[in-house]
Amino acid sequence: MSHHVTFNDLPQGGEKFEPAKGAKLIGALGLFGLLGLIASAFFFFKNTDTFAYSWLFAIFFTFTFVVGGCFWILLHSASNSSWGVAVRRIWENLANMILVLGILASPLLLPAVQKPLYEWMGHHRTAAEHAHHDHTTVKEALHHASEADPHLHALVAKFGYLNISNHFFPPFSWQVRFVLYFLILWHIARTLRGKSLKQEQDGDIKHTISARAFSCRWLLFYALTVTFAAVDWLMSLDYNWFSTMWGVYIFAGCAWASMALSILVVTWLRSLGYLKKVVTDEHYHLMGKLLFAFTVFWAYIAFSQYFLIWYANITEETRFYLTRNTEAWREISIFLVAGHFVVPFLFLLSQQRKKNPVVISMGCIWIIFMHLVDIYWNVIPERGPSLGIGVWVPGAWVQDLAAVAAVFGTMGFLYLRGLAKYSLYPWRDPRLIESVNVVN
Numbered sequence: 001m002s003h004h005v006t007f008n009d010l011p012q013g014g015e016k017f018e019p020a021k022g023a024k025l026i027g028a029l030g031l032f033g034l035l036g037l038i039a040s041a042f043f044f045f046k047n048t049d050t051f052a053y054s055w056l057f058a059i060f061f062t063f064t065f066v067v068g069g070c071f072w073i074l075l076h077s078a079s080n081s082s083w084g085v086a087v088r089r090i091w092e093n094l095a096n097m098i099l100v101l102g103i104l105a106s107p108l109l110l111p112a113v114q115k116p117l118y119e120w121m122g123h124h125r126t127a128a129e130h131a132h133h134d135h136t137t138v139k140e141a142l143h144h145a146s147e148a149d150p151h152l153h154a155l156v157a158k159f160g161y162l163n164i165s166n167h168f169f170p171p172f173s174w175q176v177r178f179v180l181y182f183l184i185l186w187h188i189a190r191t192l193r194g195k196s197l198k199q200e201q202d203g204d205i206k207h208t209i210s211a212r213a214f215s216c217r218w219l220l221f222y223a224l225t226v227t228f229a230a231v232d233w234l235m236s237l238d239y240n241w242f243s244t245m246w247g248v249y250i251f252a253g254c255a256w257a258s259m260a261l262s263i264l265v266v267t268w269l270r271s272l273g274y275l276k277k278v279v280t281d282e283h284y285h286l287m288g289k290l291l292f293a294f295t296v297f298w299a300y301i302a303f304s305q306y307f308l309i310w311y312a313n314i315t316e317e318t319r320f321y322l323t324r325n326t327e328a329w330r331e332i333s334i335f336l337v338a339g340h341f342v343v344p345f346l347f348l349l350s351q352q353r354k355k356n357p358v359v360i361s362m363g364c365i366w367i368i369f370m371h372l373v374d375i376y377w378n379v380i381p382e383r384g385p386s387l388g389i390g391v392w393v394p395g396a397w398v399q400d401l402a403a404v405a406a407v408f409g410t411m412g413f414l415y416l417r418g419l420a421k422y423s424l425y426p427w428r429d430p431r432l433i434e435s436v437n438v439v440n
Helices: 019-046 048-078 083-095 098-109 111-117 119-134 138-146 152-157 174-202 206-233 246-271 281-312 315-323 328-347 351-355 357-387 396-421 432-436
Strands: none
Touching: 019 048, 019 396, 048 083, 048 098, 048 111, 048 174, 048 206, 048 246, 048 357, 048 396, 083 174, 083 246, 083 281, 083 396, 083 432, 098 111, 098 174, 098 396, 111 119, 111 357, 119 138, 119 152, 138 152, 174 206, 206 246, 246 281, 246 357, 281 315, 281 328, 281 351, 281 357, 315 357, 328 357, 351 357, 357 396
């Protein structure tokens, strides 16, 4: 670095973002969100069955970024890292978008949306009707139905986890867990940002120590939340399928994509004149190295999951890959291997590319695109077979685009506008100068 930055070189009170300076991007996201919401509302009433998959895809894609932001502030605090102080507020604001996303995700609680997505819920509701008529339990009715349909035996065995109920807040039901996931993540995000903001009042290191203790306790709950959310929303699209590596696979993508988004946001803010003295090429280098690490980690988990399922050759497991090896999905699967691993791996090997804001930002756009393909590849292949239409549903891609525009556009609009509420960095954190002057 050419010079050493001190607190005297930074503005008192930090830097406040003015949305008017970023009006073009914010306005574009808002327009995409509005048009997407209107189109999605139309598709919801016109064809709920295909819309359901589009909406789940868009919600979960956006969910991964919010979850990733939550992970980075947890890891930053738990590991007592100082370099990330300069960009921590970006993650804090991203993680605190969780309640807005919860509102957008609420259609997934509607039976009309659940019906085409989760076949097991239909069986449960049918069993509930029989149980009410025969004065038995839902599980007993489901077990009776499995005598005529052997495929339901797996659903009976999983009843302790995969279940719904008409009673008020039954323990362990899918609906209760759905709400609980958002509340847990909101508690984590709100608490950590609250401690960060309190520190801006007095500059006391005790808030940093408190955040570290909190993060060490809640990392476990975070991991469980992400894992079970991935199981409930995606894995249970086929209640017969299972993978013990699924939660880790989804988590790797969350961390990867959210770091890429963080780099893009930082670069955008710097282009508007913010964070010039706070974020340096050393921060880009550090974030780029984390991108590289999770590029390799995702590939390791993805290959391990595929290899173990291929080796065991169990019918309930192999269906997942057989579906994605049919017709055009085969080409997408191959493209995913090359685009999600090979291209980013080679791109991020270079130190100079990681330190160059413009170059690494171009790589981050590619990474977010590949993450989109990854989530699409995990969700959408289930649509055709579930609806009995075939491998592909003609014209449904329009609904997919509308849903992504609605959810990601709306969230992006609110997120960027929300940056104006607080300083863009924790300006009274005692470790800020250490972060600003970091060398690695």
